[in-house]
Amino acid sequence: MTSDDVAVAVPGRVNLIGDHTDYTGGLALPIAIDRWTTITGTRSDRIQLRSDDEPVVALVPGDEPPSGWTRHVHAIATLLAERTGWVGLHGTITTTIPIGAGLSSSAALDIALALACGADMTPHELIALASAAERHATGVPTGLLDQTAIVHARDGHATVIDVASASIAHVPVPPDAEIVIRHVAQRTLAASGYTQRVRECAAIEQQIGPLATATLSQLDEIDDDVLRRRARHVITENARVRSAVDALAACDLVAFGALMVDSHRSLAEDYAVSTAAMDDAVASALATRGVLGARMTGGGFGGCIVMLVEPGSEVDGWRVRPVDGPC
Numbered sequence: 001m002t003s004d005d006v007a008v009a010v011p012g013r014v015n016l017i018g019d020h021t022d023y024t025g026g027l028a029l030p031i032a033i034d035r036w037t038t039i040t041g042t043r044s045d046r047i048q049l050r051s052d053d054e055p056v057v058a059l060v061p062g063d064e065p066p067s068g069w070t071r072h073v074h075a076i077a078t079l080l081a082e083r084t085g086w087v088g089l090h091g092t093i094t095t096t097i098p099i100g101a102g103l104s105s106s107a108a109l110d111i112a113l114a115l116a117c118g119a120d121m122t123p124h125e126l127i128a129l130a131s132a133a134e135r136h137a138t139g140v141p142t143g144l145l146d147q148t149a150i151v152h153a154r155d156g157h158a159t160v161i162d163v164a165s166a167s168i169a170h171v172p173v174p175p176d177a178e179i180v181i182r183h184v185a186q187r188t189l190a191a192s193g194y195t196q197r198v199r200e201c202a203a204i205e206q207q208i209g210p211l212a213t214a215t216l217s218q219l220d221e222i223d224d225d226v227l228r229r230r231a232r233h234v235i236t237e238n239a240r241v242r243s244a245v246d247a248l249a250a251c252d253l254v255a256f257g258a259l260m261v262d263s264h265r266s267l268a269e270d271y272a273v274s275t276a277a278m279d280d281a282v283a284s285a286l287a288t289r290g291v292l293g294a295r296m297t298g299g300g301f302g303g304c305i306v307m308l309v310e311p312g313s314e315v316d317g318w319r320v321r322p323v324d325g326p327c
C-alpha cells in the first residue's frame with residue numbers, strides 16, 4: 001500500500017434494547033456486529049466509487065441523485081468539504097451487512113466513506129457528521145443511535161449509550177449469550193411512520209418537558225390517548241435499558257430476555273412501530289427451545305428481530321458477535 005491507498009472496514013449494528021429513545025435523548029444498548037462495509041481505493045482529486053451490489057457509480061462532483069446509496073456519497077463529500085476541505089477517492093465498496101434490513105448498513109456506509117475520504121475528527125465529530133449525512137440522504141429525522149453504536153463499539157461488549165449526556169459505557173456480553181438476528185422484511189424508514197413518531201415525541205415534550213427525564217406519573221398530564229401511549233413507551237423503554245444493563249452485568253440472561261419481550265410489547269402496542277410479521281416472528285422465536293428473549297430491533301416497520309439464545313439452540317437466523325468499531 002502507498003500513502004494514497006485506503007482500506008477501511010466499518011461494522012453494522014444491532015440494538016439489543018432501547019429503541020425509539022435516542023431522538024428524545026434517551027438510552028440504548030447496542031452492539032456492532034461481525035458484518036462490515038469495506039471501502040478500498042486510492043486518494044484522488046474527485047470521488048468515483050463503485051459498489052459490488054449496485055450498478056450505479058457514485059461521482060462527485062456530479063449531479064446529486066434523488067435517492068439511493070450514491071446520495072450518501074454526495075452528502076458525506078459535501079459535509080467533509082465544508083469542514084476539512086476537498087478530498088477525493090477512487091475505489092470500490094463491498095458489504096456483508098444486509099441492506100435495508102435495519103442493521104445500519106447506511107450508517108456504516110456513511111462512516112466508512114468519511115474515514116476513507118480522510119476524515120480526521122474526534123468520535124463525537126464523526127458521529128455528528130455521519131448522522132447529518134444520513135438525515136440529508138434519507139430526509140428522515142433519525143437520531144444518533146446507529147452512528148454512536150458503530151463508532152463506540154467494543155469487541156465482546158455491548159455499548160450503553162446515554163444520548164442526552166453523550167456518555168458511553170461498555171458492558172461485557174457473557175460468552176454464553178448467543179445473539180441471533182432474523183430478517184423479517186425489507187423496509188425504508190422514509191416510507192414508514194418514523195417521522196410521525198419523532199413529531200409525536202416533540203408534541204409530548206411541549207406538554208411535559210424532556211422525555212429522557214420524565215416519569216410515569218407525568219402521563220396523566222397528557223390528554224391525547226395516542227400521545228400518552230407513545231410517552232409510556234419511551235419512559236418505560238429507558239427504564240428497561242437501565243434494568244437490562246444491570247442484568248447483563250450480573251450475567252442474568254433470563255432477566256435480560258424478559259426485558260426484551262417487554263420491550264417488543266411496548267414497541268408494538270404503545271409505540272405502534274412493529275408489524276404483524278414481526279410480531280409473528282417474535283412469537284415463533286419465543287416458542288423455540290433455548291430462546292431467552294426476542295424483540296424487533298431498530299426503527300421497526302419491518303427489518304429484523306433480535307434474539308438472545310442459549311448456546312447450541314437450534315434457532316434460524318444470523319448468529320452475530322460484538323465487534324470493535326472503526327475508531
Ligand code: GLA
Nearest residue numbers: 019020142143144145298299
Ligand atoms: C433507526 C434510527 C435510529 C433510532 C432507531 C430506533 O435505526 O436511525 O436513530 O431512532 O431507528 O431506535
